[in-house]
Amino acid sequence: xxxxxxxxxxxxxxxxxxxxxxxxxxxxxxxxxxxxxxxxxxxxxxxxxxxxxxxxxxxxxxxxxxxxxxxxxxxxxxxxxxx
Numbered sequence: 001x002x003x004x005x006x007x008x009x010x011x012x013x014x015x016x017x018x019x020x021x022x023x024x025x026x027x028x029x030x031x032x033x034x035x036x037x038x039x040x041x042x043x044x045x046x047x048x049x050x051x052x053x054x055x056x057x058x059x060x061x062x063x064x065x066x067x068x069x070x071x072x073x074x075x076x077x078x079x080x081x082x083x
Contacts, residue, residue: 005073008045010054015043017061031060 018028018039025039032039034056041049042057058065 002073004045004047005077006070007047008077011043011045014054014057014061017063018043021061028057028060032056 018025023031025043026036029036029039032053034053038049038053039057042053054065
């Protein structure tokens, strides 16, 4: 499994949680003690974001990270790898 795909999936899941809670990126940034730019980087799947930023965002969303077997990439995800 490509690590960039895993980071992308995590960013998408965090974005979904944020939106389901009715939070803007700025509001989540304030709750997590991060900048809005860091929230954007995580949601975009930027590879250079440190684990502490993920931990702070997950804590602000009252979520935790669980390790599960990776699912096969979807056709949409595969297409995104070639952009």
